[in-house]
Amino acid sequence: xxxxxxxxxxxxxxxxILAWAHAELILLMLGRRVRAAAFGGVMGLGAVxxxxxxxxxxxxxLFDLRSTxxxxxxxxxxxITGLITGTIVAVHRLSVSGTGATADIVGIVxxxxxxxxxxxxxxGRPPSTLATLLFAVLATPLALLSxxxxxxxxxxxxxxxAFLATLMLTVVATxxxxxxxxxxxxRAEETMLFMAAADLAPDFAYIKxxxxxxxxxxxxxxxxxxIARALEMRGKTDFDVAPxxxxxxxxxxxxxxxxxxxxxxxxxxLQVDDHGNERWFTSTKTPLYDTRGDALGLVGVMRDxxxxxxxxxxxxxxxxxxxxxxxxxxxxxxxxxxxGRIVYCNEQYRSMFPITGKLRVPGAFLPEILRAAVxxxxxxxxxxxxxxxxxxxxxxxxxxxxxEEIHLFDGRWxxxxxxxxxxxxxxxxxxxxxxxxxxxxxxxGLTDELKLQATTDALTGLPxxxxxxxxxxxxxxxxKRSGQPFSLVMIDIDHFKAFNDIYGHPAGDACLRSVxxxxxxxxxxxxxxxxxxxxxxxxxxxxxxxEDGAYFFAERLRTAVRDLRRKHEGSExxxxxxxxxxxxxxxxxxxxxxxxxxxxxxxxxxxxxGSGRDRVNGWTSSGSERWPxxxx
Numbered sequence: 001x002x003x004x005x006x007x008x009x010x011x012x013x014x015x016x017i018l019a020w021a022h023a024e025l026i027l028l029m030l031g032r033r034v035r036a037a038a039f040g041g042v043m044g045l046g047a048v049x050x051x052x053x054x055x056x057x058x059x060x061x062l063f064d065l066r067s068t069x070x071x072x073x074x075x076x077x078x079x080i081t082g083l084i085t086g087t088i089v090a091v092h093r094l095s096v097s098g099t100g101a102t103a104d105i106v107g108i109v110x111x112x113x114x115x116x117x118x119x120x121x122x123x124g125r126p127p128s129t130l131a132t133l134l135f136a137v138l139a140t141p142l143a144l145l146s147x148x149x150x151x152x153x154x155x156x157x158x159x160x161x162a163f164l165a166t167l168m169l170t171v172v173a174t175x176x177x178x179x180x181x182x183x184x185x186x187r188a189e190e191t192m193l194f195m196a197a198a199d200l201a202p203d204f205a206y207i208k209x210x211x212x213x214x215x216x217x218x219x220x221x222x223x224x225x226x227i228a229r230a231l232e233m234r235g236k237t238d239f240d241v242a243p244x245x246x247x248x249x250x251x252x253x254x255x256x257x258x259x260x261x262x263x264x265x266x267x268x269x270l271q272v273d274d275h276g277n278e279r280w281f282t283s284t285k286t287p288l289y290d291t292r293g294d295a296l297g298l299v300g301v302m303r304d305x306x307x308x309x310x311x312x313x314x315x316x317x318x319x320x321x322x323x324x325x326x327x328x329x330x331x332x333x334x335x336x337x338x339x340g341r342i343v344y345c346n347e348q349y350r351s352m353f354p355i356t357g358k359l360r361v362p363g364a365f366l367p368e369i370l371r372a373a374v375x376x377x378x379x380x381x382x383x384x385x386x387x388x389x390x391x392x393x394x395x396x397x398x399x400x401x402x403x404e405e406i407h408l409f410d411g412r413w414x415x416x417x418x419x420x421x422x423x424x425x426x427x428x429x430x431x432x433x434x435x436x437x438x439x440x441x442x443x444x445g446l447t448d449e450l451k452l453q454a455t456t457d458a459l460t461g462l463p464x465x466x467x468x469x470x471x472x473x474x475x476x477x478x479x480k481r482s483g484q485p486f487s488l489v490m491i492d493i494d495h496f497k498a499f500n501d502i503y504g505h506p507a508g509d510a511c512l513r514s515v516x517x518x519x520x521x522x523x524x525x526x527x528x529x530x531x532x533x534x535x536x537x538x539x540x541x542x543x544x545x546x547e548d549g550a551y552f553f554a555e556r557l558r559t560a561v562r563d564l565r566r567k568h569e570g571s572e573x574x575x576x577x578x579x580x581x582x583x584x585x586x587x588x589x590x591x592x593x594x595x596x597x598x599x600x601x602x603x604x605x606x607x608x609x610g611s612g613r614d615r616v617n618g619w620t621s622s623g624s625e626r627w628p629x630x631x632x
Contacts, residue, residue, distance in 0.1 A: 008053045009065040010169055016046030016069065017177045021184035036077055040084025043073035047089045051096070065166070067111040068173040071139055074115020076181055078124060086112035114139040126182045136175035141167060204281075204302035210258055210295045212237045212251050221302070246271075258287050258295045268305070280309040291454055291466055331431045338424030340366040340395055352414055352430045353378060366398075367391050381407050394418075398426040405433070413437045459509055460516035463531035468539060471529050472594045475543045479585070480592050487550035487584040489540040490601040491519070491557060494577045494613040496536035498570030511566060511576060512536065518560040524553065539601070547584045547618060554580040554616045562614065577614035581605025584618070 020042050047066040054064035066089060074082030086108055093104045118127070118135050127135065204221035208214055217233035225241040227233060238247035257264060263286040271279050282303045288296040332349030334342055342364045350357040355378040359369050370391050373379045382390050394402075397418040406414045415431045455467035463471070472488070479486040493499075493515055500508040512532075519530050519538055529541040540557065542550050558580055566576040581604030585592050600619040608617035 007169075009050050010173055012049045012053060013046060013065050013068050013173050013177060016042060016049070017072075017180050021180055033080070036080045037084060039077045040073055040081035041088070043069045043077070043081070044085040044088030047085065048092045051089070051092060065170050065173050067107060068170055068177055070108060070111035071115040071118075071135070071174055072177050072181065074112050075118040075122075075127065075135060075178065076185075078119050079116060082112050082116045082119070110142060111139075114142060126185065127178060129179065132175055132178045132182070135178065136171045139174070202304075204304075206233075206300050207297060208254065208300065209297040212254060215297065254285060254298060254300075257285050257298060261287055261289075263287060279304065279306045281305060291464070331429050334360070334428045334430075336366060336398055336426045336428065338398075340398060342366070343425065349428075349430055352432065353408075354410065367395065370394060377409050379406060380409050399424075457516075457532040460513050460532050462516050462520060462538070463529065465532070465534055468529070468531040468533060468541070469594070471531075471541055472597075475527075475529075475541055476585075476592050476594055476597070479543055480590065482544075483587055484544040485546040485584060485587045486592065486597075487542040487545040487547070487582060488597045488601045489542065489550060489554045489557070490533070490581045490583075490598075490605045491538040491540070491578050492580075492605055492609065493536040493561075494573070494579055494609070495568065495571045499568055499576070502568075502570050514564055514566060515561055515576065515578065518564055519557055522553075522556050522560045528553070545584075546586070547582070550582045550584055551616060551618060554582050558614065558616055571613075573614055579605060579608040579613045580616040581608055582616065582618045 020039065047069040050064040050066045050069065054066075070082075070085055070089060073085035077085075090105060090108050093101060093108065114135075118131075118139070122131065202220060204218065204224060206214055206217040206221055214233045214236050217230050219230045222228070222230040222233050225233075227241070233241075238250045241247075242250065253264075256262075263284070265284050266282045267284075268280060268282050271281065282305055283300065284302075285298050285300045287298045290296055330348065332346060332352045334345035334349045337343050342360060342362050344362060345360055350360050353360060353373070355376050356369055356373050359372060371387065374382050374384075374387050396402075397404075399420055401420055402416075402418045404416050406416055408414065412432060412434045413436075415433045417429045417431075418426055419429075420426045455463055455470075457464040476486060493511070496508065496511075499511060503511075516532060516538065519540070522530075524530070524540075527543050528545075531539060531541075533539045540553065542553060545553070558578055561578045562573075562575065564576060568574065568576045571577065581601045583597050583600035583604055585597065604617045604619035608615050611617065
């Protein structure tokens with residue numbers, strides 16, 4: 001009965017944490033104070049719900065997981081959040097009264113105070129995994145010391161079992177709750193940054209899932225369809241915002257892109273709006289796939305080129321093309337004579353340079369303009385001792401030609417193209433490429449994020465099979481060149497199918513995460529690599545490690561998993577254990593292949609499992625055990 005109530009408490013804590021995590025993105029948009037108050041309220045209600053499901057061992061002596069939500073509230077939310085949560089819980093507890101009310105109020109104060117102390121020590125920064133673990137392990141026992149405020153006769157009535165059970169579940173719940181909330185906040189902040197960057201772009205940008213539903217859309221696209229906020233586009237399809245004929249055509253086109261994998265680049269299309277006006281767009285659609293080749297969706301960008309089309313028609317119709325270019329072009333244009341003096345420049349050229357624009361007039365000498373640009377801070381990235389050399393380079397470009405990018409003081413980037421002409425003159429065309437530079441930076445960030453996702457196992461957070469294969473090839477080649485030993489450790493969770501059959505797949509996933517965490521936390525050198533190989537298999541890559549070193553490391557992994565003490569009724573060990581196979585290339589082994597090393601480690605793992613599991617076995621050519629079986 002006691003465990004049922006405490007498990008129900010744990011479920012309540014998880015429910016409120018997940019509810020907040022799912023609402024994180026929306027709440028971030030409401031402002032810091034509103035979010036802090038809402039966080040405090042939600043955590044307070046969760047703690048009250050925990051109290052309502054508490055274990056009452058004596059009259060008014062309650063055991064529950066309220067301290068988890070109290071501590072998390074202060075640690076992650078700060079003073080306002082912590083005080084709101086503490087007040088809600090204290091008021092409710094006083095309304096219930098009972099023998100343990102005084103001790104509970106002390107516990108509420110301690111939990112809230114510890115959370116706020118952690119917030120102060122971290123200065124409001126999200127706690128790391130280590131800091132989270134320390135908070136869960138140290139703060140939880142301190143909070144439960146409030147039971148010392150109970151009368152002595154109550155403390156002697158067999159409350160130790162409930163106390164220990166509450167302590168254990170509170171530590172686990174606190175750690176998981178903090179990590180889940182930190183992760184959800186980081187993801188929400190990253191999504192907001194991405195959406196804010198996309199909203200700054202004039203183009204229509206969006207991401208769709210394989211069924212054609214919008215996952216993200218920028219404000220430009222939402223406004224185009226008459227929708228006030230970009231978030232309201234989420235979950236809609238083209239059938240919800242576009243005419244039926246166009247929606248059908250778009251869906252068929254995008255399904256073909258996903259099925260064939262052939263993207264669409266800068267395809268022009270004509271649309272007629274409700275007022276009969278023609279609008280031209282270029283459309284780019286690129287499919288996205290996961291590591292298995294399954295479609296994740298597609299990224300699309302539409303650009304309104306109606307004005308560009310109109311300009312093209314005007315340009316073709318114009319008899320005086322040169323006059324049209326000089327008056328209508330968006331780039332700056334200047335003509336220099338052979339001595340470096342300005343013969344002609346348009347207004348766009350002068351406006352590109354906000355400080356020295358007034359100096360850039362016909363007759364002005366280029367070296368004097370360049371020196372003024374440095375002295376007056378328009379081009380602050382030119383070092384003082386390099387000014388003369390830079391001026392010589394620019395003057396030489398009037399004769400030889402040059403393409404260069406200039407970073408101005410106001411953050412803008414200009415692309416300057418210098419082209420010599422017959423007779424010694426030269427033209428200089430200046431383009432503002434600030435948006436392109438920003439887009440390149442954003443694209444690099446998105447590429448890095450996608451690369452990280454492609455090499456990370458979504459369930460455990462460890463490197464996945466792809467990352468393992470890449471690391472194995474690289475490190476094998478390196479140690480072969482340097483003449484160092486190399487070891488590979490293959491790990492398999494014992495009787496994992498039986499675990500899934502008994503406890504269900506969600507518990508199996510939790511088990512995999514728990515084992516992965518134990519493996520990840522095991523002390524190792526910076527060059528050692530631990531990842532999930534697939535299913536219930538993990539592996540560790542140990543460069544510059546001989547047989548003995550690999551065995552001792554593998555034994556630490558085995559011990560770390562056994563020390564989890566995770567219950568497993570389907571195993572003769574009674575707890576979750578692992579079997580480990582080790583294979584090593586000695587320093588003088590020249591013939592090294594990843595396939596052979598994996599096969600040897602697998603063979604050693606097979607022997608370990610056949611010898612009773614929960615042990616470490618090293619590969620030998622005879623197939624026998626390399627080391628004595630590890631004792632459980």
